[in-house]
Amino acid sequence: MTVAATGQRRSGGGYLDRPQPSSLADVVDTILDKGLVIDVYVRVSLVGIELLTIDARIVIASVDTYLRFAEATNRLDLYEQGGEDLPGIIERMQEGGGRGKMRGVLSGAKEALLGGDDEEEEERPRRRPAKKAVARRRSAE
Amino acid sequence: MTVTADSWRYVYGIVPANLELPRNLTGLDDQAVSLVSSGNLAAVVSSIGIDRTVGRRADLISHSRVLDAVAAAGAVIPCRFGSIAESQSEVSEQVLEPGSERLEEMLQDLAGRSQFTVHARYEESQVLAEVVAENAEIADLRSQTRDQPEDATYNARVRLGELVMHALEAKRATDGSSLLDALLPFTAGCNVRPSAGMDHLIDVAFLVEDKQRDAFEAAAEQAAAELAGRARVKLLGPTAAYDFVAAEE
Numbered sequence: 001m002t003v004a005a006t007g008q009r010r011s012g013g014g015y016l017d018r019p020q021p022s023s024l025a026d027v028v029d030t031i032l033d034k035g036l037v038i039d040v041y042v043r044v045s046l047v048g049i050e051l052l053t054i055d056a057r058i059v060i061a062s063v064d065t066y067l068r069f070a071e072a073t074n075r076l077d078l079y080e081q082g083g084e085d086l087p088g089i090i091e092r093m094q095e096g097g098g099r100g101k102m103r104g105v106l107s108g109a110k111e112a113l114l115g116g117d118d119e120e121e122e123e124r125p126r127r128r129p130a131k132k133a134v135a136r137r138r139s140a141e
Numbered sequence: 142m143t144v145t146a147d148s149w150r151y152v153y154g155i156v157p158a159n160l161e162l163p164r165n166l167t168g169l170d171d172q173a174v175s176l177v178s179s180g181n182l183a184a185v186v187s188s189i190g191i192d193r194t195v196g197r198r199a200d201l202i203s204h205s206r207v208l209d210a211v212a213a214a215g216a217v218i219p220c221r222f223g224s225i226a227e228s229q230s231e232v233s234e235q236v237l238e239p240g241s242e243r244l245e246e247m248l249q250d251l252a253g254r255s256q257f258t259v260h261a262r263y264e265e266s267q268v269l270a271e272v273v274a275e276n277a278e279i280a281d282l283r284s285q286t287r288d289q290p291e292d293a294t295y296n297a298r299v300r301l302g303e304l305v306m307h308a309l310e311a312k313r314a315t316d317g318s319s320l321l322d323a324l325l326p327f328t329a330g331c332n333v334r335p336s337a338g339m340d341h342l343i344d345v346a347f348l349v350e351d352k353q354r355d356a357f358e359a360a361a362e363q364a365a366a367e368l369a370g371r372a373r374v375k376l377l378g379p380t381a382a383y384d385f386v387a388a389e390e
Contacts, residue, residue, distance in 0.1 A: 016361055016362045016364075016366075017365075018377075019375070024202055024205075026375075027201070027205045031205055031208075035220050035221040036155070036220050038224050039236065040227075040231065040236065042223045043194040044194065044222065044223035045195075061303075063299055065302065066299045066303045067298055068302065069301070069305040069306050070282075070301040071302075072265065072305075072339060073301060073302075074283060074287045076273070078273060
């Protein structure tokens with residue numbers, strides 16, 4: 001079996017992000033929501049793990065949503081600035097300009113916020129900690 | 142804390158009874174990880190204090206790291222975070238024995254395979270710029286509504302937003318399909334996860350045979366290169382097969 005080398009690694013081409021080790025943000029949804037449910041007590045009380053509780057799995061096609069999309073589109077700086085034509089602007093964006101401010105503004109993705117010692121590259125709004133104490137026996141089906 | 146009659150058992154997952162655990166593997170509370178066997182199956186466990194609830198960062202990280210280490214050694218059915226049995230016999234009787242045939246089948250399906258998970262996110266400003274450039278009606282509505290008072294342009298902005306949302310859905314479908322087409326040939330299965338958000342492209346878990354791993358990773362690097370500037374692609378794995386062990390109906 002060929003085993004990939006461990007340790008800090010980016011791809012040869014430099015585009016694929018392969019965090020090693022992965023951050024808690026990368027795995028928290030997976031280990032909380034997935035995996036086999038077995039017939040024992042589940043005793044979970046999340047402490048200091050702040051979860052954005054907006055469930056962004058469904059983008060509701062509402063007027064509210066449309067207005068947010070319109071706002072995001074209108075906040076782009078395109079040809080109004082300096083008379084650059086659109087292909088030029090797209091090319092400039094690909095080189096890295098214009099990122100950061102808009103990123104994640106209206107994503108609303110479900111993400112976990114973590115303590116300061118994790119590498120988090122973007123700012124996330126803070127929510128109060130989720131406290132969920134669950135102690136129950138799951139019935140075998 | 143040694144494994145005593147008094148401590149409870151944190152259960153990480155289920156493995157074949159003959160699996161060789163990585164040496165010196167520790168889990169929650171730095172407790173040694175061991176196996177509780179019954180027949181052809183074993184549960185991966187460690188001692189945990191009676192009545193302890195789990196949910197600290199360290200707990201989540203330990204759970205994840207133990208499962209990744211075990212998955213590197215062989216097939217494992219990961220259990221949901223926070224599964225705690227009160228005794229060794231409860232592990233055998235409640236976890237391993239009921240439905241043991243089904244568990245053994247699942248382990249056979251996972252043998253020689255690992256999960257890799259792809260998370261792709263658009264560069265928001267880039268993809269919105271594309272949408273404006275590619276759709277005349279969107280461009281028009283944008284120039285009509287920019288820097289105008291919100292009241293005066295309400296209907297136009299609703300229409301603009303609706304068009305943009307649909308344009309993004311179309312992009313997502315196209316780019317998502319391309320990515321799946323590029324990677325699926327190197328996999329034994331996939332699970333496309335539901336998600337949303339303006340910058341969402343795709344979240345998908347793949348089951349990858351060990352012998353196809355190099356080819357899969359190369360294909361993932363290629364897919365990321367093709368999306369460069371438009372989207373960022375993150376690859377997690379190899380991990381235990383979280384997405385491929387749904388409880389039986």
